[in-house]
Amino acid sequence: MTIDLRTLSRDEHDRWYAQLMLAFGGVPEPPQEQRLMDDLTEFDRSIGAWDGAACVGTASAFSYRVAVPGGTFLPAAGVTMVSVAATHRRRGILSSMMRRQLDDVRERGEALAVLTASEPAIYGRFGYGIATRQLALTVESARVRIEAPEGTDEVSLRFADVTEAAERCEAVYARTIGTRPGNLARSPGWERLPLLDPPEERDGSSPMQCVLAERAGELVGFVRFHIKLSSEWSVPTSRIRVRHISALDPAAYAALWRFLLSVDLTEFVEARNLPVDDPLLSMVSDIRRCAVRMRDSMHVRLVDVGAALEARTYLTPVDVVFEVEDAFCPWNAGRWRLTGDAKGASCERTDDAPELSLSVRELGAAYLGDTSLAALGAAGRVRELRQGALTETSVAFGSAVAPWLQHGF
Structure with a gap:
């Protein structure tokens, strides 16, 4: 059976995207997520594998700049949306797409290709190594306090509308990404990603909330989060789920975490993506009450x-x-x-x-x-x-x- 591997055309996109969704369980993405991905997809970097009229494989890449040690941002291919139909496994389709993709990356003069893997075991044979990890933790609010550095009390906090504060928060993001290797410089359009808040993915949590940290009128940090309400026999067991927290200095970071651990009627604070040496690990009074876990990332x-x-x-x-x-x-x-x-x-x-x-x-x-x-x-x-x-x-x-x-x- 001959498989036709070719660059994706716009009139093929719906069938291509349907195959991608089917390969990842068949549950459609929320409409606002799908619209964003449609807008950001680079068709000249997207590959479809076709068995006649049926799409049986997908792969794409985004054009990124990745921070590397020393603070330089290096052009890189962000490999994404990779799938092979369950009916067409072990026929060399994935290898063929990886071959085509890496040849294209080389022709574009990009020295790196990067990805996040749904199954980490897949990509080692194509030369990918696990280069960053992420920390997840669940902090017991009542049992952990923040040992705040000098200047924390000079930081003021206030709630803000997520959309109205987006531009100022994006400026903080832009100032911090060069401080750690692995971060991505967001090109136009990608600033919409952290604002996505589809109700279908909240799991019963509140709409996304935003708190700003300011000093003398300057924004020095922010946190976006959800609250999942729950209780047992009228005793609150609710939890805060941190979406993104960022700060320009230790005092601002401590002020934001001190706020999160003090919200009324909540028992836990969850964060699922922090660096493995996050400053919080050195600020908490009891690390054993933080349920620290780690996994591969990029x-x-x-x-x-x-x-x-x-x-x-x-x-x-x-x-x-x-x-x-x-x-x-x-x-x-x-x-x-x-x-x-x-x-x-x-x-x-x-x-x-x-x-x-x-x-x-x-x-x-x-x-x-x-x-x-x-x-x-x-x-x-x-x-x-x-x-x-x-x-x-x-x-x-x-x-x-x-x-x-x-x-x-």
């Missing part, structure tokens, strides 16, 4: 090893020769000499003896500074060929703060 694939490694900076001076394996994108395979420090880097082909041997998947996992090369070496996924090279390079690849992806795509 997966990174180096499409151009040389350009990607040159684009970031390094915590300590590094001079190392990698032997890189990359069966899926063979133009990356071979030896690369990386030389760099906190000011910049170069990465070029070399015939010198290799000092570390690894696959492009390990480079992706370590690229933003989350997973250390030393940890991958302990797992047998990086081989040290010169004594001391693994420790030296692992330290250099680190990041002063944990990388983080603030929102999915």
Whole structure:
């Protein structure tokens, strides 16, 4: 049976999107979410796999700029909307779409491809490594207090209309994204994403609420959240569900969390996407009452090893020769000499003896500074060929703060 793989046309979009929804359970997205995705879809970056008139596979990408260590924003393909019909599994359709997509990313001159995975086990064979993680926690409001830094009492808080405050909140987001690798610079249209609030996805919670943190009239932080009301025998067990919290300084961040933990008739505060080194972990009085959990978030694939490694900076001076394996994108395979420090880097082909041997998947996992090369070496996924090279390079690849992806795509 022949499968036709081609770039998506506008008149095919409805059938293409219906296949995507079917692959993810068959439950339609709320209309406002679907409208946003329709507006943001880049048709020239979208692929359909067709068995006759039936769409049996989908894949797309968004054009992003991703923060990398050193504060630079690197153009990247945000891989998304990937699916294969359950009737057409194990016929090479996914591999064919990944092949077409990565070839296109290379032709566009983008050094990185990134994604968030519904099934993390899928993408390692295509060279993606888990490069950021996210923290989730549920704080017992009555049992945890915030050890607030100096200046917290100078921050004033007030409720605001979500839509009316959106532009000011977006400005805070724009000021914070360069401080952590992994964040995305939002292009026009994407500012609508955090404002989505379909009733179908509230699970009985309130409409989204917004509280602003201000100092001397300047917005220094905000939090968007829902409240899910519940009780047992008239005793409140309600919970606050944080959608997004952001602040420009520790005092503003502490003020927002102190507010969340003090809302009347609520017992818990839930946040499902924080960086793994979030300041809150050092502000709470009792970490055991915070039910901390962690999961993978953004997966990174180096499409151009040389350009990607040159684009970031390094915590300590590094001079190392990698032997890189990359069966899926063979133009990356071979030896690369990386030389760099906190000011910049170069990465070029070399015939010198290799000092570390690894696959492009390990480079992706370590690229933003989350997973250390030393940890991958302990797992047998990086081989040290010169004594001391693994420790030296692992330290250099680190990041002063944990990388983080603030929102999915």
